[in-house]
Amino acid sequence: MSTAKVAISIDDQLLKKVDLLVKEKIFPNRSNIIQEAVKEKIIKIEKSRLTNECAKLDVDFERSMADEGISQEADSWPKY
Secondary structure (H helix, E strand, O other), X not given: OOOOOOOXXXXXXXXXXXXXXXXXXXXXXXXXXXXXXXXXXXXXXXXXXXXXXXXXOOHHHHHHHHHHXXXXXXXXXXXX
16 A cells, blocks of 8 residues: 655644654554554544435335335246
8 A cells, every 4th residue: 555645743742642642652653653543544534424314215115116026036937
């Protein structure tokens, strides 16, 4: 995976916490902890978006559509 350098501004107190985690060897360096934090936030946002979209679904309608598709296809399935 290729990486790109970026410049960011970060609150002094937050940076102290980042540096403490690096000092305690929880992360190897500042870049690593910030990259992991950004990745986790993106994953959280993506999961939230999926959850919100799924909440919009009409369960009864989706079930009836699935059942309809199965009953039409079931006639063409081989008998066992």
